[in-house]
Amino acid sequence: MSNPLPFERPLASDRAASHWRLAMTDLVTDPAELLALLRLDASAKPASLAAQQDFPLRVPRPFVARMAPGDWSDPLLRQVWPAAEEETNHAGWVDDPLQEQAATLAPGILQKYPGRALLTAAPHCAIHCRYCFRRHFDYDGNSPGREAWEQSLNTLHQDPSIREAILSGGDPLANSDRQLAWLVRRLEAIPHLDTLRIHSRLPVVIPNRVTTALLELLQASRLRVVMVLHVNHAQELDADCNEAMARLGDAGLVLLNQSVLLADVNDSLEALEALSERLFTAGVLPYYLHLPDRVAGTAHFDVGEARGCELIAALRARLPGYLVPRLVREIPGQSSKTIIA
Numbered sequence: 001m002s003n004p005l006p007f008e009r010p011l012a013s014d015r016a017a018s019h020w021r022l023a024m025t026d027l028v029t030d031p032a033e034l035l036a037l038l039r040l041d042a043s044a045k046p047a048s049l050a051a052q053q054d055f056p057l058r059v060p061r062p063f064v065a066r067m068a069p070g071d072w073s074d075p076l077l078r079q080v081w082p083a084a085e086e087e088t089n090h091a092g093w094v095d096d097p098l099q100e101q102a103a104t105l106a107p108g109i110l111q112k113y114p115g116r117a118l119l120t121a122a123p124h125c126a127i128h129c130r131y132c133f134r135r136h137f138d139y140d141g142n143s144p145g146r147e148a149w150e151q152s153l154n155t156l157h158q159d160p161s162i163r164e165a166i167l168s169g170g171d172p173l174a175n176s177d178r179q180l181a182w183l184v185r186r187l188e189a190i191p192h193l194d195t196l197r198i199h200s201r202l203p204v205v206i207p208n209r210v211t212t213a214l215l216e217l218l219q220a221s222r223l224r225v226v227m228v229l230h231v232n233h234a235q236e237l238d239a240d241c242n243e244a245m246a247r248l249g250d251a252g253l254v255l256l257n258q259s260v261l262l263a264d265v266n267d268s269l270e271a272l273e274a275l276s277e278r279l280f281t282a283g284v285l286p287y288y289l290h291l292p293d294r295v296a297g298t299a300h301f302d303v304g305e306a307r308g309c310e311l312i313a314a315l316r317a318r319l320p321g322y323l324v325p326r327l328v329r330e331i332p333g334q335s336s337k338t339i340i341a
């Protein structure tokens with residue numbers, strides 16, 4: 001799929017820039033290869049063909065390297081494996097549980113909450129997380145070309161109540177640094193915007209994505225930059241991730257994390273405690289723990305609201321408040337996320 005963002009003038013590049021682009025073209029997409037790398041036997045848990053067709057396997061090799069070989073219960077593997085459970089339909093679990101299509105302000109731009117606008121800045125991600133609430137999202141219909149982007153950005157110019165632009169996707173950092181520069185500079189030219197928020201999993205799954213050019217771009221911006229990472233399990237963070245987070249922190253970005261509460265991934269006190277502590281070591285504060293959105297094919301990840309509340313209460317008894325994320329659910333039509341605990 002082509003990328004919708006146009007180019008800006010070249011930025012300084014470094015060796016890491018070519019490394020991450022290479023990693024993006026060398027993803028593991030064949031279930032048989034993933035099992036071979038992990039020394040697992042396909043007969044124990046064959047990949048679902050239907051799930052694979054619906055939302056194909058896509059995993060960066062640095063992320064695979066953090067999985068434990070020979071372990072079907074590995075929490076990273078569970079997040080990406082196209083499992084047979086995805087074929088079961090559950091009442092109330094639908095393609096667009098957040099009714100995002102209704103929130104479209106202009107092509108590529110959604111407005112769900114007052115004061116903020118969300119830009120679907122990239123139509124793809126480095127990794128396919130099975131539980132993703134946008135796994136059925138109409139990226140083709142929300143991937144404007146250059147002229148359409150200019151027009152969509154005009155709608156932000158015309159609404160002074162919007163103070164924060166949120167780059168989401170897909171994964172906005174799947175764009176090249178030059179494409180991001182084009183977008184960031186246009187957002188900087190909108191006088192009433194003061195904050196740029198970037199939601200990304202790329203610094204976690206391919207830490208080389210944190211290039212010098214990206215840091216220069218964000219550090220030089222007149223906008224306050226917040227990066228919201230997406231880490232669900234402590235095992236996702238290795239030394240390369242720590243270094244990437246340190247570089248982002250040194251550039252002055254506010255670093256937050258949001259996780260999804262997922263059955264057999266992080267639905268234990270020990271897993272959530274280790275995650276908060278590992279994030280803090282990396283300079284990132286836990287922010288939200290989402291109850292999974294009711295996306296078709298993902299009901300097997302749900303642990304229920306009551307279990308979520310129990311876990312947060314137990315976490316509060318063990319950790320300082322700043323390491324306890326807020327348990328939230330997104331309810332379509334509400335003016336903000338709903339805090340559950």
Ligand code: SF4
Binds near residue numbers: 133
């Ligand atoms: S990186 Fe984010 S948007 Fe992409 S598949 Fe994972 S959860 Fe969805």
